[in-house]
Amino acid sequence: MKKRLIVHFFLLLIVFLFSPSFAAAEKYIVIDPGHGGRFTGTSGYSGDQTGFYEKVGTLEIGIKLKEKLQGTDIKVFMTRQTDRDFAKDSKEDLIERTKIANNYVKGNNDNSLFISIHHNAYPFSTLVKGYETYYYSKGAAWDEEYPPDPIQVNFESESRRLASIVHPLVLSGTGLHDKGIQNDQAFFVIRNAQMPSVLVEIGYMSNPSEESLIKTSHFQNDAAESLAQAAINFFKVFEVFDNKGNEIKQFTSRDEAITFAKTLKNVTVFDKDKQKTIYDSTKVNYEVFMKGKDEVISFTELSDAIAYASDRKNTKVIAKEKGTVEWSNYLQRPYQIQNKDGVSKGNYYEKSQAIEVAKSMKNVNVISRSSSDVLWTNISGETITKSLEVEALSGRDRFETAVKISKEIYPNGFNADKELKTVVLTNGLGYADALSVGPLAAQLGNAPILLTRPSSLDSFSEKEIKRLKADKVLLIGGENAVSTTVENQVKKLGVTVERIGGIDRFETNLMINSRLDQVEGVFVANGFSYADALASSPIASSSNWSIVLSDKKKLTNAALSYVKGKNTAILGGEAVMSSNIEEQLKNLNGSKTVERLSGKDRYETLASILDEFSDEIKSDTVLLSIGQDFPDALVSSALAVKTDAPLVLVHKELNANVQDVLFEYGMQNRVTSFFTIGGKVEEKPKNQVANRLY
Structure with a gap:
């Protein structure tokens, strides 16, 4: 039956709207062999006598098309695979047919296509022949009584593209006469399909010679082959x-x-x-860092990042997600792949990179170039000569974490012959008084620093004081920071109690510093922000430096009196320590005695501190803690003193400048121990640091 006449019997179908998405991971095609069951389609020239109606030919081509696509990655659906209809009424039949097609691709519309297969007929002449491809165009075939599905309207350009791919391939594959691509017919199935769609009229069954051709398996196969190639080509964009x-x-x-x-x-x-x-480019994959500069340039492609970086000095490219160095023109490559004869097969910035490549090779070692240690091997009989012992010192809270560190330093408590059996006890809920206590704890026989609540002695700390067999507890802070209740609870443990506490954090700070026997230099830090003072505490504690606290604007007369005649290092930029403080110190001691160690944030300031004191940090150990809170870093200084280790502070990833410091540290020190302090260190920065230390 002529489809151009049937169109006027169709009813409007309103369906829900949803946005096309390219996020699905599959390609779909819905094959629609036209007609079926009681709806035979055109009988053509001889169908009434032979029983070969349009529905027979379209199904043959549809099944062959499905078979040809089975070896591809296109998922195939068919509206029918047998001689069936979908409703008793022709209008309802088309509605149900289209519903089936749309349900197949729901949620994956943009990665789907619809091909409705038909044969044509012209009732007034047996001479008309050829092939036509139809797609729906709202501008060319709008009918208010039969409006299109809005989703199909949005797919008009894609339906037109599909038609432009299908049409020449079917022509060349079948040899049919070209009757063109048409968009002036509002056929129901392509008007309401919710995906890019075409309707193909493959030959005229009213033409005797073309009808004979359509009946042949060879022609059906050629038509199916052409449509299959068109479907494949449609997705190649x-x-x-x-x-x-x-x-x-x-x-x-x-x-x-x-x-x-x-x-x-x-x-x-x-x-x-x-x-x-x-x-x-909505996602940053690679970042270019320039040494000594705050500017960071983001890229999507590694090649673009390297091209940009290679035109500049002292640059490196870091993979954002993994945090690994992918390229640099100033960093060394610490890791090397060697064959069993010791011949280099490549140098790498990251241990993980070297191992990944080495796994694809035979009989190779991954070595540390600085120590020649074997870190990984697949050579028979070869052994790994260095590993990194990773230990987490973490309790259920900050109070227990402090005890864990104390136990790491003194696993059996204080030795009986230890001259100073002192514990430092400070407020675990506020950092103000204890920021500078690290150097004093170090001079008191490397006293562990424990934490307490201000109103009552923490139970973990109480047990640890007993376990250590301490004979003295030094309370840090006034009674508002560590109450008399805590003091009395400590005294009941049978130890001597001494308090260092002034009217405010600054007086307490100077009282702490006055107890120090040896001071070779002074870190000057903001007393209202813990980050920079804590970053310097391990170095100050192990290098006979002290820490002076100040507000942002100026040093007090008492602080100036203390630092007179001493070398000083100002911690942080002018946003946290003003230029006026720098001028005060220079006027007091001379410009050559004053240095500012700073960066755009606390982590870059840490990098400046670690870099400046790199010659004094020699150890087989590294400590890692978070920089977003104070307690874990505060109590780590005693462990840093015991191990001579640097304390690295991180947030969600390792700072790029701190990474550079660790590059050098890993090359100069044979690191075998790695402690994470507290339970909040994330896996990414932990892996980044560990990768630097093998």
Whole structure:
């Protein structure tokens, strides 16, 4: 039956709307063999006598098309695979047929296509012949009584593209006469399919010679082959989307798509054939860091990041997600792959990179270039000569964590012959009074620092004082910080109790410093922000430096009196320690005695401190803690003194400048122990630090 006449009997079908998405991981095709069951389609020239109606030919081609696509990565659905209809009424039949098709692709519309297969007929002449491809165009075939599905309207350009791919392939495959691509017919199935869609009229069954051809298996096979290739080709495009999922432009060339995308911001390139995003500037994949500069340049592609970095001095490229160094023109490559004869097979920035490559080779070692230790091997008989012992010192809270550190330093308590059996006890809920106590704890026989609540002695600390067999507890802070209740509870343990506490944090700080026997230099830090003072505490504790606290604007007369004649290092930029403080110190002791160690944040200030004192940090150990809270870092200084180890502070990832310091540290020290302090250190920075230490 002629489809151009049937169209006027169709009813409006309103379906729900949803946005096309390119996020699905599959390509779909819905094959629709036209007609079926009681709806035979055209009888053609001889169908009434032979029983070969349109529904027979379309199903033969549809089944063959499905078979040809089975070896591809396109998932195939069919509206029918037998001679069936979907409803008693022709209008309802088309409605149900389209519902089935749309349900197959629900949620994956943008990665789907619909091909409705038909044969044509012309009742007024047996001479008309040829092939036509139809797609729906709202502008060319709008009918208020039968409006299209809005989703199909949005797919008009893709339906037109599908038609432009299908049409020449079917022509060349079947040899039929070209009757063109048409968009002036509002056929129900392509008007309401919620995906890119075409309806193909493969020959005229009202033409005797073409009907004979349509009946042959050879012709059906050729038509199916052409449609299969068209479906495959349809997906071979690269789509550029904005960050809201709107398509900006489409390309057939991968390189052209990416080149175009790089001229825009916040876009993605989607390989429709491979069903994956191949470029994403909405996400930073690589960052270029320049040594000594705060500027960080972000890139999506590694090649772009390296190209940018290679034109500049002292740069490195870091993979954002893993935090690994991918390229540098100033860092050494600490790890090497060697064959069994000791011949180098490549140098790498990261141990993990070297091992990953080595796994694809035979009979090789991964070695540390600085120590020649074997870190990984697949050579028979070869042994690994160095490993990194990673230990977490973490309790259920900050109070127990402090005890864990104390037990690591003194696993059996204080030795009976230890001259000073002192414990430092400070407020675990406020940092003000204890920021500078590390150097004093070090001079008191490396006294462990324990924490307490201000109103009552913490039970973990109480037990630890007993276990250590301490004979003295030094309370840090006034009675508001550590109450008399705590003091009395400690006295009941049978130990001597002494308090160091002034009217405020600054007086307490100077009282602490007055107890120090040897002072070779002074760190000057902001007393209202814990980060910089804590970063310096392990170094101060092991290097006979003290820590002076100040407000942002100026040093008090008492503080100036203390630092007179001493070398000083100001910690932090002018946002935390003003230029006026620097001038005070220079006027007091001379410009050559004053240095500022700073960065754009607490982690870069830490990098400056570690770099400046790198010659004094020689150890087989590294300590790691978070920089976003004070207690774990506060109590780590005693362990740093015992191990001569640096304390590295991190947040969600290792700071790029601290990473540089660890590059040098790992090359100069044979590190075998790695402690994480507290339970909040995330896996990424922990792995980043560990990767530097093998």
